[in-house]
Amino acid sequence: MTHCNGTVHVMSDSLGETAEQVVKAVASQFNSGNAAINRHPYITDQLGVEEVIKEAVKDNAMVAYTFVSPQLREFSEALCKQMQLPYVDILGPVMEQFEKITSIKPKLEPGIYRKLDEEYFRRIEAIEFAVKYDDGKDPRGILRADVVLLGVSRTSKTPLSMYLAHKQIKAANVPLVPEIKPPKELYEINPKKIIGLTISPSQLNEIRRERLLALGLGDHSSYASMERILSELDYAENIMKDLSCPVLEVTNKAVEETAGKLLEIIKEENGND
Structure with missing residues (x-):
């Protein structure tokens, strides 16, 4: 795995504000917290994910994402591992636990919290x-x-x-x-x-x-x-x-x-x- 230079590319199938805020909150715990965050909103297909990860490779950056789509989460994880990029799935683990404890399937609708x-x-x-x-x-x-x-x-x-x-x-x-x-x-x-x-x-x-x-x-x-x-x-x-x-x-x-x-x-x- 490559060493991240402090740049983070955040991806989302909505605005991406959640991912950006999480990264900023974490970055504030390290020195000045001046992480360079590049937000990529409204990514709805694998091609969009590939383009962002190519940028992240060039920048030697970390990737964070808030996809509600399981397919996009799995694809992002696989591609980041393949390119040896550090990555964080922000929504996925929480959604999976909610599904387990409630036995309810998520709506998988991007931006529903904002609505x-x-x-x-x-x-x-x-x-x-x-x-x-x-x-x-x-x-x-x-x-x-x-x-x-x-x-x-x-x-x-x-x-x-x-x-x-x-x-x-x-x-x-x-x-x-x-x-x-x-x-x-x-x-x-x-x-x-x-x-x-x-x-x-x-x-x-x-x-x-x-x-x-x-x-x-x-x-x-x-x-x-x-x-x-x-x-x-x-x-x-x-x-x-x-x-x-x-x-x-x-x-x-x-x-x-x-x-x-x-x-x-x-x-x-x-x-x-």
Whole structure:
């Protein structure tokens, strides 16, 4: 085996960041840790491996790789041994042990960790968005949202926004109140991005009465009166007609059921764009 001069060629069928970080972490334990690292991403066949190993031979370098493909790992190992190059298979041994202890076959999909990581951060971003633009706090969110939910108070706007956020959808919600003019931003976006929520007067009456009792306010407030409720629903219906947006009935529906309908509408509209 030749003596490595401190140069390391790292190969991967994805970006190769994992291999590079491992090599840097190890190199830092030796003197200044100034290893010359040449990263070779998206290698998906034996020809790509051969080209990198030829370079490594010229540089008298070490080879490190993070292939999820067993075939590429085996080929790299065999070729490095043949060329008497020092090498490290970073993922292989760990994957083999995981397979043994779980009895589950790996997906063998390059870059899957990065995809999961990106999905996580998109979900967090959508949750933060839903909180920031909940209940019409800032109408600027209407312009940035993937979907905007409209409805009178207690039509499940907030829980639906959070449910959509967990699906990585940025949802803003706006309460419709007769005494407050709707935000002008509602008329500046595609009405297909707006979804109105409506509910039967009797169920809304029941929900609002329970809400008032929970707050210790009694159930005789105008907030829960049938006259007020009918006025609000009529006002909301006119706004939704004016916007020409789709409307969903939420009466006697669980959040998950309404969210399923919302997702169907969003998928359909995205497909028509």
